[in-house]
Amino acid sequence: MxxxxxxxxxxxxxxxxxxxxxxxxxxxxxxxxxxxxxxxxxxxxxxxxxxxxxxxxxxxxxxxxxxxxxxxxxxxxxxxxxxxxxxxxxxxxxxxxxxxxxxxxxxxxxxxxxxxxxxxxxxxxxxxxxxxxxxxxxxxxxxxxxxxxxxxxxxxxxxxxxxxxxxxxxxxxxxxxxxxxxxxxxxxxxxxxxxxxxxxxxxxxxxxxxxxxxxFFNKVGLFRLRWQEEKCIRCGICEKFCPMELKIPKELNSKECIRCLNCLNSCPTKSIVLNTSFRFEKELDFIPLSVAEMRYETRRKETRGTPSRKNHSKFS
Structure with missing residues (x-):
């Protein structure tokens, strides 16, 4: 900071x-x-x-x-x-x-x-x-x-x-x-x-x-934030430290992100990284849910007796 x-x-x-x-x-x-x-x-x-x-x-x-x-x-x-x-x-x-x-x-x-x-x-x-x-x-x-x-x-x-x-x-x-x-x-x-x-x-x-x-360039520019699902523990610290009040990882690369990197620096498991690439990757650039929404989906499925699925794309 x-x-x-x-x-x-x-x-x-x-x-x-x-x-x-x-x-x-x-x-x-x-x-x-x-x-x-x-x-x-x-x-x-x-x-x-x-x-x-x-x-x-x-x-x-x-x-x-x-x-x-x-x-x-x-x-x-x-x-x-x-x-x-x-x-x-x-x-x-x-x-x-x-x-x-x-x-x-x-x-x-x-x-x-x-x-x-x-x-x-x-x-x-x-x-x-x-x-x-x-x-x-x-x-x-x-x-x-x-x-x-x-x-x-x-x-x-x-x-x-x-x-x-x-x-x-x-x-x-x-x-x-x-x-x-x-x-x-x-x-x-x-x-x-x-x-x-x-x-x-x-x-x-x-x-x-x-x-x-x-x-408008946040999703297509050289520098883009990436969320690594396998490392994320769904603690929500990244959202608490985001000064732009964004839903993470859903809005990691939204037009509102000012790239302060607070989410990256505050993450205890380093599940958010900064990548340099012009290559568009739908599964990384368009994540449908935030961490809070993922937690809710997991609890809802467990309440219904359905095992939670790991891949975030299946939450959509």
């Missing part, structure tokens, strides 16, 4: 390591800014040295109708970026690299009552991806014929924190431009901070479109 937090800290520090703004002013515009940082880190932050993939995706959608040829070339770059990061890292990015994910984990350490929310609330990020990231930038055009980056403009808490407040701090003349949108995003940032104190990775679980995109 400490190792992961230290690595998160190093990535957050590296992603925001440009201090030239103290001398030159403005944001970094060097060659690294042409590349996307894997995690959620605002392009407009004076400290940021790379671009945000979510911001670039919105720009592509916003220019698709006005400059289709240019936008299609940019779309190939964005698609390649997501494929590369998704296939080779997946949601390891969320669990080990993303600066805003790191900040949420620090906030969760603040002493407070901790809560749990219905799983259905996690579908909010699907709506944000569809409407604010993809549809609205494409459909709603400004006077110049380009779409807005609506997620960045109306919702992104990383942008509010890293670009909004920091730019206001170092460039006081910008304060005259403060309006309703800034107050709304400040209010939203406060809600997300309060939520992160009481609910582990509040923004990641409910709102983050970037994590959702990487989550």
């Amino acid at each position: 400490r190792k992961r937090i230290f690595i998160q800290f190093l990535f957050a520090l590296w992603a925001n390591s440009y201090f030239g703004f103290l001398i030159k002013g403005g944001i970094y515009t060097g060659k690294l800014k042409n590349l996307c940082f894997p995690g959620l880190n605002c392009y407009s932050c004076p400290l940021a040295i790379m671009a945000c993939p979510l911001g670039v995706l919105q720009h592509v959608m916003g220019t698709l109708r006005a400059l289709p040829q240019v936008a299609l070339k940019a779309a190939l770059y964005v698609l390649g970026t997501f494929l590369f990061y998704g296939l080779f890292l997946g949601r390891f990015i969320c669990g080990w690299i993303c600066p805003f994910g790191f900040l949420q984990e620090l906030l969760y350490r603040v002493p407070s009552p901790k809560i749990s929310l219905p799983r259905a609330t996690r579908n909010i990020k699907i709506l944000l991806l569809i409407f604010l990231v993809l549809l609205l930038p494409l459909v709603l055009q400004g006077e110049a014929g380009y779409g807005e980056v609506w997620f960045c403009r109306l919702f992104c808490p990383a942008g509010t924190l890293e670009a909004g407040f920091l730019n206001l701090l170092i460039e006081p003349q910008l304060r005259t431009l403060i309006g309703l949108v800034f107050y709304w995003k400040t209010f939203l940032l406060g809600i997300i901070f309060l939520g992160s104190i009481t609910y582990f990775r509040f923004f990641c679980k409910l709102f983050c479109p970037l994590g959702l995109i990487y989550g």
Whole structure:
């Protein structure tokens, strides 16, 4: 756990390591800014040295109708970026690299009552991806014929924190431009901070479109978690230590897993391992039951006088 937090800290520090703004002013515009940082880190932050993939995706959608040829070339770059990061890292990015994910984990350490929310609330990020990231930038055009980056403009808490407040701090003349949108995003940032104190990775679980995109690669990417049935004693410790509240092994490689590896490290029999392979294996990637459900099935069959069967595939 400490190792992961230290690595998160190093990535957050590296992603925001440009201090030239103290001398030159403005944001970094060097060659690294042409590349996307894997995690959620605002392009407009004076400290940021790379671009945000979510911001670039919105720009592509916003220019698709006005400059289709240019936008299609940019779309190939964005698609390649997501494929590369998704296939080779997946949601390891969320669990080990993303600066805003790191900040949420620090906030969760603040002493407070901790809560749990219905799983259905996690579908909010699907709506944000569809409407604010993809549809609205494409459909709603400004006077110049380009779409807005609506997620960045109306919702992104990383942008509010890293670009909004920091730019206001170092460039006081910008304060005259403060309006309703800034107050709304400040209010939203406060809600997300309060939520992160009481609910582990509040923004990641409910709102983050970037994590959702990487989550689609969890079943097909290079790194996948594997459950070894012959070693498992059905103790349920893995589920107790899962901060994303997943059903294990059923959801080991679901889109919600941030690859924190708590389940792997907490397992007393080492029945969960991390494999590196692009090969799809249905019996390992689609396990129908969780450990708790397996225990229930075993007890139910024993109550009926039916010997429990060992292979998990027979529980379905």
